[in-house]
Amino acid sequence: MQAELIEIRNHLIQYPPFDEMEDDLVDEVVSHIEVAYYRAGSPIAQFGDPSNHLFYIRSGAVEIYRRSGELYNRLSEGEFFGQFGLMMNKTVRFPAQALEDTLLYLIPAEVFQKLWETDETFADFVEIEDQTRLRTAISRREKGNDLMTAKVTRLIGRKPVIASTTIRLQEAARIMTEEGVSSLVLMDETATPPKMTGIITDRDLRTRALTEALPSETPISDIMSTGLITIRSSAYIFEAMLLMLHNNVHHLPVMDKYQEEPRGVISLADVIKYESQSSVFLVSNIFHQQTVKGLKRVSKDVRDSFVRMVNEDANSHMIGSAMAGIGRSFTQRLLELGEEQLGPPPVPYCFMALGSMARDEQLVVTDQDNAMILDDSFDPEQHDDYFLALARFVSDGLATCGYSYCTGDIMATNKKWRQPLRVWKEYFTDWIDNPKAEALLNSNIFFDLDGIYGATEMAETLKTLVASKASQSQRFLAFLAKNALNRTPPLGFFRTFVMEQDGKQNNTFNLKRRGTAPISDLIRVHALACGSKAQNSFERLRAIADTKLLPDGSAENLRDALEFIAIVRIRHQALAIEDGRDPDNNVRPEDLSPFERSHLKDAFQVVSSAQKFLRYRYNAPAGRHLQ
Amino acid sequence: MVQRSQQEITDTPWPLRMANAGRMARDPRLQAFYQADWPAAETPIREVPMVAVDFETTGLDPDKHSIVSIGLVPFTSQRIQCAQSRHWVVRPKLPLRQDSVTIHGITHSDIDNAPDLDDILGDVLEALAGRIVVVHYRQIERPFLDVALRWRLQEGITFPVIDTMAIEAHLHPNRTPNWWKKLLGQQPVSIRLADSRGRYHLPHYAPHHALTDALATAELLQAQLQHHFTPETPIRDLWL
Numbered sequence: 001m002q003a004e005l006i007e008i009r010n011h012l013i014q015y016p017p018f019d020e021m022e023d024d025l026v027d028e029v030v031s032h033i034e035v036a037y038y039r040a041g042s043p044i045a046q047f048g049d050p051s052n053h054l055f056y057i058r059s060g061a062v063e064i065y066r067r068s069g070e071l072y073n074r075l076s077e078g079e080f081f082g083q084f085g086l087m088m089n090k091t092v093r094f095p096a097q098a099l100e101d102t103l104l105y106l107i108p109a110e111v112f113q114k115l116w117e118t119d120e121t122f123a124d125f126v127e128i129e130d131q132t133r134l135r136t137a138i139s140r141r142e143k144g145n146d147l148m149t150a151k152v153t154r155l156i157g158r159k160p161v162i163a164s165t166t167i168r169l170q171e172a173a174r175i176m177t178e179e180g181v182s183s184l185v186l187m188d189e190t191a192t193p194p195k196m197t198g199i200i201t202d203r204d205l206r207t208r209a210l211t212e213a214l215p216s217e218t219p220i221s222d223i224m225s226t227g228l229i230t231i232r233s234s235a236y237i238f239e240a241m242l243l244m245l246h247n248n249v250h251h252l253p254v255m256d257k258y259q260e261e262p263r264g265v266i267s268l269a270d271v272i273k274y275e276s277q278s279s280v281f282l283v284s285n286i287f288h289q290q291t292v293k294g295l296k297r298v299s300k301d302v303r304d305s306f307v308r309m310v311n312e313d314a315n316s317h318m319i320g321s322a323m324a325g326i327g328r329s330f331t332q333r334l335l336e337l338g339e340e341q342l343g344p345p346p347v348p349y350c351f352m353a354l355g356s357m358a359r360d361e362q363l364v365v366t367d368q369d370n371a372m373i374l375d376d377s378f379d380p381e382q383h384d385d386y387f388l389a390l391a392r393f394v395s396d397g398l399a400t401c402g403y404s405y406c407t408g409d410i411m412a413t414n415k416k417w418r419q420p421l422r423v424w425k426e427y428f429t430d431w432i433d434n435p436k437a438e439a440l441l442n443s444n445i446f447f448d449l450d451g452i453y454g455a456t457e458m459a460e461t462l463k464t465l466v467a468s469k470a471s472q473s474q475r476f477l478a479f480l481a482k483n484a485l486n487r488t489p490p491l492g493f494f495r496t497f498v499m500e501q502d503g504k505q506n507n508t509f510n511l512k513r514r515g516t517a518p519i520s521d522l523i524r525v526h527a528l529a530c531g532s533k534a535q536n537s538f539e540r541l542r543a544i545a546d547t548k549l550l551p552d553g554s555a556e557n558l559r560d561a562l563e564f565i566a567i568v569r570i571r572h573q574a575l576a577i578e579d580g581r582d583p584d585n586n587v588r589p590e591d592l593s594p595f596e597r598s599h600l601k602d603a604f605q606v607v608s609s610a611q612k613f614l615r616y617r618y619n620a621p622a623g624r625h626l627q
Numbered sequence: 628m629v630q631r632s633q634q635e636i637t638d639t640p641w642p643l644r645m646a647n648a649g650r651m652a653r654d655p656r657l658q659a660f661y662q663a664d665w666p667a668a669e670t671p672i673r674e675v676p677m678v679a680v681d682f683e684t685t686g687l688d689p690d691k692h693s694i695v696s697i698g699l700v701p702f703t704s705q706r707i708q709c710a711q712s713r714h715w716v717v718r719p720k721l722p723l724r725q726d727s728v729t730i731h732g733i734t735h736s737d738i739d740n741a742p743d744l745d746d747i748l749g750d751v752l753e754a755l756a757g758r759i760v761v762v763h764y765r766q767i768e769r770p771f772l773d774v775a776l777r778w779r780l781q782e783g784i785t786f787p788v789i790d791t792m793a794i795e796a797h798l799h800p801n802r803t804p805n806w807w808k809k810l811l812g813q814q815p816v817s818i819r820l821a822d823s824r825g826r827y828h829l830p831h832y833a834p835h836h837a838l839t840d841a842l843a844t845a846e847l848l849q850a851q852l853q854h855h856f857t858p859e860t861p862i863r864d865l866w867l
Binding site: 008 | 702705706707708709710712714827828829830832833836838839842843845846849850853854
């Protein structure tokens with residue numbers, strides 16, 4: 001009769017990667033297992049010992065060390081070690097010691113080898129680099145999501161309807177009715193080759209022509225939208241959604257490379273059909289509100305929209321951009337309402353979003369960070385009453401809609417952050433040319449900026465200034481790098497605790513302060529060093545990857561780490577909302593699934609080595625360890 | 628009634644007793660068993676091959692009850708080799724009692740197809756040969772096997788065992804607190820397998836499956852050796 005080691009089998013199949021393994025393979029593993037007991041404090045494997053087994057912890061706890069003697073990891077029930085030695089050179093690379101009385105199940109090298117070669121899940125799980133494991137985890141998550149994988153071309157139902165910019169209003173309306181389309185692309189046919197110069201939509205006809213009672217002979221070029229926002233045909237549907245969100249447009253011409261004529265036009269309705277409860281919908285609802293009270297009512301849907309996206313397996317970039325788009329829309333609508341109430345601005349101005357909104361990385365627990373750039377003709381005596389009133393209107397309105405006041409007073413209501421462009425230039429020049437660690441700590445947030453309303457070209461001027469100056473100042477980069485090292489990731493988890501680098505154990509940790517923030521901080525330093533004007537961390541990473549600033553593969557690893565930590569943080573908040581609790585960033589290890597625990601640990605390792613590289617690359621002095 | 632063996636009453640050293648038994652043995656399987664390479668009394672425990680053995684039986688009295696299953700797991704003080712573990716269900720001479728069925732989970736249909744102990748005896752003895760048997764509570768496996776062989780072969784069997792329960796009993800001589808200590812809330816110390824394992828932080832295993840209990844016993848001895856003995860402890864200090 002076949003020997004049945006029920007207890008060993010039943011334990012293994014509770015833990016990855018054995019939980020997904022074929023029964024036959026599990027049986028084979030179990031039948032070859034060796035068991036060994038180690039008393040607390042006794043060595044299990046020493047550096048350089050032959051590596052003959054994969055060690056699986058049945059009970060107890062084990063500490064893994066680096067060669068230097070530094071604690072590398074602390075493991076408990078259901079976790080394993082020894083895979084590196086087995087895969088590399090068949091000698092132990094990380095010495096191990098029993099922290100408590102420990103019972104180990106040992107999987108012999110031959111069995112390990114067979115699993116590694118035949119079982120893909122197993123191979124993924126033990127693969128040489130933790131980073132690889134992280135990437136597999138992310139791509140698996142995203143597999144199921146249509147928005148993530150479907151291209152915009154799928155939404156194109158027909159060739160675009162095109163007319164010349166010389167036609168009249170009535171003619172445009174007739175073509176659109178006959179063709180049954182909601183948009184008409186307008187080409188300047190006098191140019192060679194003909195150039196797409198504008199678009200007119202149903203909504204434009206209503207709001208610009210009918211309500212103004214324009215004569216039917218009005219040239220279409222008078223009322224068409226110009227400065228078109230288009231999307232390339234290789235883009236994904238979610239990118240189209242983000243683009244619509246960001247710019248509050250409802251139609252996007254889809255462009256093939258090197259072609260002047262669009263391949264098609266996709267509309268908000270097409271995207272909504274694809275994802276019926278889209279946050280794009282919420283945004284258009286925001287712009288229909290006539291009062292702050294109305295906005296407050298709409299703001300109650302923001303959390304639902306967030307939870308829905310999470311449940312639909314959107315990635316963190318989509319969610320962060322959608323939430324930032326929603327926040328931006330509230331701000332823009334409040335500015336419109338403010339101007340209606342206070343009258344038109346006496347001089348041009350630009351309203352700036354800072355921090356996470358500017359980076360398109362906003363979530364639901366967020367305060368407002370904003371500022372105003374005023375035209376250089378601004379005269380405080382004459383004009384500041386107006387701008388202060390407007391800033392207050394917006395800030396109070398945002399607070400009403402759930403975006404709490406900034407505790408650091410980084411808001412346009414603060415006179416210091418409501419200044420003419422020339423003063424802003426002085427601010428940035430001073431921060432970059434005379435860097436002081438303490439001052440930079442507070443001004444960090446200004447290096448993620450985005451003009452969201454008004455004369456946004458003033459914000460562009462500042463971005464250009466920063467991009468050109470920052471990369472030239474090694475001292476500035478060194479200080480920025482030093483600040484980016486203030487917040488470190490934890491080592492990982494151990495049972496219900498968070499393991500710190502020094503072996504200390506905490507009950508909870510802040511996924512923002514210890515996870516996403518350190519990553520976006522260090523990405524910002526690299527992005528400024530390579531002169532990028534991008535604000536979003538993923539886009540910054542792409543810009544960084546194009547240079548030779550980082551070692552090969554590092555940018556991808558950081559992207560994966562950021563995505564994973566962000567999505568765990570997002571899920572944590574969505575769960576809280578669904579449970580009727582207030583979402584926050586504090587996570588207890590026992591709230592994490594084994595999958596999240598193991599991959600978060602991998603992600604933290606990536607952050608930790610990226611911080612080491614940052615220190616070395618910019619010659620930054622060691623940071624204070626804040627938590 | 629079959630004569631019970633007197634092995635624990637004598638203090639003749641084990642190698643001599645094994646040699647004598649070997650000379651007396653008639654069954655070729657038993658002869659091979661005794662002629663195996665048995666460790667000398669001075670052999671340090673780290674070099675001793677062992678085998679943890681557990682029987683599930685229809686009751687506690689070897690003269691009245693029968694073996695229904697056998698689990699064995701070969702091991703050393705460093706490693707337990709599951710690949711060589713064995714498990715047999717055997718047909719008891721005496722009918723299964725319902726209350727024992729509920730304990731070890733082996734049913735009438737399981738044993739209807741099972742071999743008689745005699746059919747697998749060669750395999751069992753081969754697995755035990757040259758290895759020191761380790762049990763938790765030595766009044767079961769050795770006496771049951773001895774009686775079962777006397778029934779079938781008209782000759783018994785003897786061999787040294789290490790008893791993990793005896794080790795626990797030795798470590799906790801005053802297991803039952805007196806009335807005064809009870810009043811102070813002191814609990815009696817249990818030396819049952821599961822409770823003994825708990826003291827060494829070994830995990831809980833569901834009891835009453837011969838192979839699992841054998842594995843549990845092997846792990847317990849590894850833990851006891853690490854906590855209370857040295858790798859150089861000679862086997863003569865441990866076998867009974």
